[in-house]
Amino acid sequence: MENNKQLYKFEIAKYLGVSSDSVFLFNKGRVALYTILKVYDIKDGDEVIIPAFTCVVVPNAIIYCNAKPIYVDIDAKSYNIDTSLIEAKITSKTKAIIAQNTFGLAPDLNELKRIADKHNLILIEDCTHGFGGSYFGMKNGTIADASFFSTQWNKPFSTGLGGFAIVTDDRIRVKFEALSSHLITPSKKEEIMLSLLITARKYFLKPFIYFQLVKLYRLLSKLNIVQGSSSGIELESTNMPNNYLTGSGNVQAIVGVKSIRKIDQANQDRRISAKIYNELFENLGFPTINIPVSENHIFLKYSILVNNRKWVFEQAEKFKVELGEWFISPIHPIEEHFEKWFYTYGENSIAEYASKHIINLPIIASVNEAYRKRIINFIEAIKPELIVP
Numbered sequence: 001m002e003n004n005k006q007l008y009k010f011e012i013a014k015y016l017g018v019s020s021d022s023v024f025l026f027n028k029g030r031v032a033l034y035t036i037l038k039v040y041d042i043k044d045g046d047e048v049i050i051p052a053f054t055c056v057v058v059p060n061a062i063i064y065c066n067a068k069p070i071y072v073d074i075d076a077k078s079y080n081i082d083t084s085l086i087e088a089k090i091t092s093k094t095k096a097i098i099a100q101n102t103f104g105l106a107p108d109l110n111e112l113k114r115i116a117d118k119h120n121l122i123l124i125e126d127c128t129h130g131f132g133g134s135y136f137g138m139k140n141g142t143i144a145d146a147s148f149f150s151t152q153w154n155k156p157f158s159t160g161l162g163g164f165a166i167v168t169d170d171r172i173r174v175k176f177e178a179l180s181s182h183l184i185t186p187s188k189k190e191e192i193m194l195s196l197l198i199t200a201r202k203y204f205l206k207p208f209i210y211f212q213l214v215k216l217y218r219l220l221s222k223l224n225i226v227q228g229s230s231s232g233i234e235l236e237s238t239n240m241p242n243n244y245l246t247g248s249g250n251v252q253a254i255v256g257v258k259s260i261r262k263i264d265q266a267n268q269d270r271r272i273s274a275k276i277y278n279e280l281f282e283n284l285g286f287p288t289i290n291i292p293v294s295e296n297h298i299f300l301k302y303s304i305l306v307n308n309r310k311w312v313f314e315q316a317e318k319f320k321v322e323l324g325e326w327f328i329s330p331i332h333p334i335e336e337h338f339e340k341w342f343y344t345y346g347e348n349s350i351a352e353y354a355s356k357h358i359i360n361l362p363i364i365a366s367v368n369e370a371y372r373k374r375i376i377n378f379i380e381a382i383k384p385e386l387i388v389p
Ligand SMILES: Cc1ncc(COP(=O)(O)O)c(C=O)c1O
Pocket: 027, 028, 029, 030, 031, 054, 055, 057, 058, 100, 126, 128, 129, 149, 150, 151, 152, 162, 163, 229
């Protein structure tokens, strides 16, 4: 059992070029973030700067430490934090900045480091979208003071649910080890359920039943029949759910080892898909869509903006195209009661506009010809609704 986890840590460490001792495994990326915040002593009254285009579990982890998330608007092209707006938000209470690599594109880490150093802040990389990407040749997750990754269903590689942290500072590592030794171990039942879901996903999640299966999974996890990515309480309140502080299971370690060995091919497929989409949109008379093509971008998502998103989703269902809907809110997937997360709607116009109009196209490089044709026909059908970046 422990051997699987050791091997998984070794594979992660080898890939990132860090030592195995720097890798800490968790049941979810959010728990890795929470532990990082705790280890850096983020507490009552502290403030943590995050992009206003993230998943609600990020502000949740901050709030569980009794600290306050401070939102900064994003850059319209990269969907990453707009670094020019950060310093205006720094106060004497600010303790950390979260550098999220949205959809797999690293943010401007040189500038973020400069700001963090100048104001004596901790810089934490949120690499939940970006395993395998890099910034000026440095692997995502190896640049800031600490970083965390997710291996949940839709991430660069998946172990169903899962996450890990990278902490290279020796002094911090000792504290990290102490805290993570108190984590709960997933139960046998949870392990079996996860392994069944991973198998089901592998064999059954095909484009023609994608929408039905996603709806079924959401329903079963809402009813607590299967373990979902987020429990109801995480989406309705800022209270920490029971069993939040869970470590990695054996199943996650076994699947992780296999998946990590295939990550470069998977990321290559994503980059090829992005290139195909870029050409496609240019042929349709659109300039290259939004995201700058960068060698270092892994294109976890290829995002475009559309009007009338509801109709576009209906078309996707009709054409059987697996559209994604990240991030439909500045604190995805929250659509009301923003104040609970200290978010004031109306303050981050670019993130709010993007979250109203964004859709994510599926990976296209490795699909068969018939499916690729369907995707192209779908894009042609929704052409009147495309928003020029
Ligand atoms: C930007 C971002 N950060 C953190 C997380 C949390 O990852 P996990 O689901 O493994 O807790 C997510 C999840 O999708 C995310 O999108």
